[in-house]
Amino acid sequence: xxxxxxxxxxxxxxxxxxxxxxxxxxxxxxxxxxxxxxxxxxxxxxxxxxxxxxxxxxxxxxxxxxxxxxxxxxxxxxxxxxxxxxxxxxxxxxxxxxxxxxxxxxxxxxxxxxxxxxx
Amino acid sequence: xxxxxxxxxxxxxxxxxxxxxxxxxxxxxxxxxxxxxxxxxxxxxxxxxxxxxxxxxxxxxxxxxxxxxxxxxxxxxxxxxxxxxxxxxxxxxxxxxxxxxxxxxxxxxx
Amino acid sequence: xxxxxxxxxxxxxxxxxxxxxxxxxxxxxxxxxxxxxxxxxxxxxxxxxxxxxxxxxxxxxxxxxxxxxxxxxxxxxxxxxxxxxxxxxxxxxxxxxxxx
Amino acid sequence: xxxxxxxxxxxxxxxxxxxxxxxxxxxxxxxxxxxxxxxxxxxxxxxxxxxxxxxxxxxxxxxxxxxxxxxxxxxxxxxxxxxxxxxxxxxxxxxxxxxxxxxxxxxxxxxxxxxxxxxxxxxxxxxxxxxxxxxxxxx
Numbered sequence: 152x153x154x155x156x157x158x159x160x161x162x163x164x165x166x167x168x169x170x171x172x173x174x175x176x177x178x179x180x181x182x183x184x185x186x187x188x189x190x191x192x193x194x195x196x197x198x199x200x201x202x203x204x205x206x207x208x209x210x211x212x213x214x215x216x217x218x219x220x221x222x223x224x225x226x227x228x229x230x231x232x233x234x235x236x237x238x239x240x241x242x243x244x245x246x247x248x249x250x251x252x253x254x255x256x257x258x259x260x261x262x263x264x265x266x267x268x269x270x
Numbered sequence: 271x272x273x274x275x276x277x278x279x280x281x282x283x284x285x286x287x288x289x290x291x292x293x294x295x296x297x298x299x300x301x302x303x304x305x306x307x308x309x310x311x312x313x314x315x316x317x318x319x320x321x322x323x324x325x326x327x328x329x330x331x332x333x334x335x336x337x338x339x340x341x342x343x344x345x346x347x348x349x350x351x352x353x354x355x356x357x358x359x360x361x362x363x364x365x366x367x368x369x370x371x372x373x374x375x376x377x378x379x380x
Numbered sequence: 381x382x383x384x385x386x387x388x389x390x391x392x393x394x395x396x397x398x399x400x401x402x403x404x405x406x407x408x409x410x411x412x413x414x415x416x417x418x419x420x421x422x423x424x425x426x427x428x429x430x431x432x433x434x435x436x437x438x439x440x441x442x443x444x445x446x447x448x449x450x451x452x453x454x455x456x457x458x459x460x461x462x463x464x465x466x467x468x469x470x471x472x473x474x475x476x477x478x479x480x
Numbered sequence: 481x482x483x484x485x486x487x488x489x490x491x492x493x494x495x496x497x498x499x500x501x502x503x504x505x506x507x508x509x510x511x512x513x514x515x516x517x518x519x520x521x522x523x524x525x526x527x528x529x530x531x532x533x534x535x536x537x538x539x540x541x542x543x544x545x546x547x548x549x550x551x552x553x554x555x556x557x558x559x560x561x562x563x564x565x566x567x568x569x570x571x572x573x574x575x576x577x578x579x580x581x582x583x584x585x586x587x588x589x590x591x592x593x594x595x596x597x598x599x600x601x602x603x604x605x606x607x608x609x610x611x612x613x614x615x616x617x618x619x
Contacts, residue, residue, distance in 0.1 A: 152471050154467075154470070157617065159480075166386075166412045166413075167386075167412075170386070170411065170412060173442075173463045174463055174466060174467060174470075176463070177462075177463035177464045177466065177467045178467045178470075180464065181464055181467055181468070183467065183471065186485070187485075191510060191514075192506065192507070192510055231513060232510065251517070252513060252514055252517040253517055253520065253521070255514065255517075255617075256494070256514075256517055256518050256521050256523070257485050257487055257521075258485065259492065259494065259614075259615040259617070260485065260487040260490045260492055260521070260523070261485025261486065261487045261490070262485070263471075264470055264471070264475070264476055265476070265615045265616075265617070266384075266470055266476045266478070267476075267478040267480070267616070267617060267618075268386075268478070269478070269480045270386075270480055327553060327556065328553050328554050328556050328557050329549065329550065329551060329553045329554050330516075330551075330554050330557070332557075333516065333517075333519065333520055334520075335519065335520050336519070336557070336560075336561075339564065381610070381611055393531060397499065397530065397531055400582070400603050401530070401580075401603055401606055401607050401610060402607065402610075403607045403608065403610070403611040406611070475613055475614055475615065475616060476616070477495075477497070477610065477613075477616040478616070478618075479499075480499075480618075
């Protein structure tokens with residue numbers, strides 16, 4: 152089965168991005184596909200390569216990047232939400248790309264389930 | 271950047287979209303059009319005026335699909351299609367026409 | 381359908397709204413702060429306990445553990461699942477609706 | 481990585497569930513942006529207002545003194561898209577704008593308080609609509 156995920160919060164205020172990441176990993180381990188994760192609202196902060204968590208904290212920006220690389224997950228950052236929050240190409244972490252909200256609707260159309268994580 | 275219109279300075283962002291939509295006027299539109307390489311005809315003004323009115327009513331720039339549909343309704347199928355709009359604004363009606371109309375930069379979501 | 385609730389019923393109305401608008405027979409999974417809604421012996425326990433005949437209730441084990449809630453503190457009839465179980469529910473129950 | 485889904489000919493029902501009040505947080509505005517994009521895909525859509533979401537379309541909003549953009553007028557586009565879809569036989573697109581009766585009444589509002597025309601449904605009726613959706617987006 153194909154799952155698309157929508158992540159609406161950043162990695163440092165809410166648990167939502169961790170839940171989404173663990174859900175994605177579990178889905179892939181079960182043999183499902185996660186062709187796209189769409190980052191909206193403060194979720195765009197998941198793509199900030201300038202983010203520097205402390206050494207004993209998980210680095211979700213990098214974890215997403217590794218997941219994308221290993222399992223061909225398309226990590227899409229909403230351009231409108233990103234622009235508002237200063238998430239632009241020059242600070243975009245590896246594995247992410249910036250595109251329009253249409254990519255969220257397209258993911259809803261092209262997969263079997265859209266699962267939303269947020270606050 | 272900024273535009274000089276009749277002795278007045280109107281601030282714009284680096285791509286030429288004006289920062290305060292209330293500072294827009296027809297003289298400014300003509301100057302922006304010139305920089306875009308667009309020669310304003312009545313047909314161009316029809317589109318620009320439509321964009322201004324739409325923005326006044328809904329506080330947002332229309333999606334291309336909405337623009338095409340609305341033009342079709344008011345001006346007929348000859349003018350209500352993508353080809354016609356691209357002939358008027360070769361670099362894209364959303365970007366060029368909105369810039370000339372003084373609307374905020376479309377976020378290009380579609 | 382699968383409904384997900386991630387808010388404590390003491391803080392927000394996500395669980396209340398979910399229980400008002402989820403069709404009978406749907407599955408509901410409580411996770412993140414939503415797991416507090418699955419605890420027995422609280423002032424809000426009845427919200428879930430009184431509806432176990434209407435819905436299939438699930439709660440995410442890793443979120444219980446993170447909050448120091450033992451499985452024997454959970455309302456009877458609520459099943460504990462891990463992330464893999466969460467994925468299975470999303471796959472099996474149809475459209476997923478998140479009550480945020 | 482350019483990624484393309486094969487969505488040719490796919491038709492689904494999207495439900496946009498608005499549960500948050502405007503201005504206090506950004507959720508209302510960003511759901512609205514998503515609704516507007518959906519029109520370009522000619523999909524069926526339910527735009528649903530429940531809980532504090534019903535305050536989003538309350539008439540008479542004036543945001544000048546709080547330094548925010550008033551996006552109440554933008555909901556007019558949803559109404560326009562809905563009417564367009566209803567009128568144009570060439571478009572296979574059904575849009576519904578729905579308010580839950582219980583949420584509305586709990587907040588002391590009536591249909592006349594809303595900026596756009598809405599269908600008022602009971603919780604039980606709305607539960608059926610939600611259950612028939614393919615994709616649910618909202619807060």
